[in-house]
Amino acid sequence: MSTIEERIQSQVAENPVMLYMKGTAMFPQCGFSARVVQILSHVGVPFVTANVLEDPELREGIKQFSSWPTIPQLYVAGEFVGGCDIVTEMFQSGELATLFSEKGIKTEAKA
Numbered sequence: 001m002s003t004i005e006e007r008i009q010s011q012v013a014e015n016p017v018m019l020y021m022k023g024t025a026m027f028p029q030c031g032f033s034a035r036v037v038q039i040l041s042h043v044g045v046p047f048v049t050a051n052v053l054e055d056p057e058l059r060e061g062i063k064q065f066s067s068w069p070t071i072p073q074l075y076v077a078g079e080f081v082g083g084c085d086i087v088t089e090m091f092q093s094g095e096l097a098t099l100f101s102e103k104g105i106k107t108e109a110k111a
Contacts (some may be wrong), residue, residue: 004061012075016105017047020062021072025049032084033072039091040074044108045100077103 012018017040023029025037025047042045052059052071059071066073066080074081076099081087090096100107 004057005065007108008061008065009047009060011050012078015048015075016077017045017073017100017105018071019047020052020058020075021051022051022053024051029053030068030071035084036072036074036087039087039096043097043100044049045105076100076105 013066019025019033019036019040021028021033022034023033025041028034028037037049040049048062050062052062053060062071062073063069068080068083070083072083074086074087081099087096090099097107
């Protein structure tokens with residue numbers, strides 16, 4: 001059985017865009033998680049989510065893994081990007097699209 005840190009490392013490594021959130025992409029259970037899902041969907045990038053509400057060990061483990069106290073947490077190409085405020089700012093400034101482009105992650109922005 002792997003540790004929670006190994007599980008998170010594996011998820012982050014295997015999924016180019018990984019979002020740890022409260023709820024699911026179809027049914028976010030907090031406004032901050034919903035906002036990040038909305039941004040990723042608008043940018044048109046494929047992403048995988050993990051619902052921390054279903055797994056208390058994951059909920060605490062992801063905070064320790066990133067040294068970041070809040071959920072949601074976005075990882076792109078294995079690197080921690082940030083939470084809702086950072087993702088929102090990056091989206092508004094165009095940095096998020098640039099990041100995806102630099103990491104070779106295809107986007108299909110919605111009009």
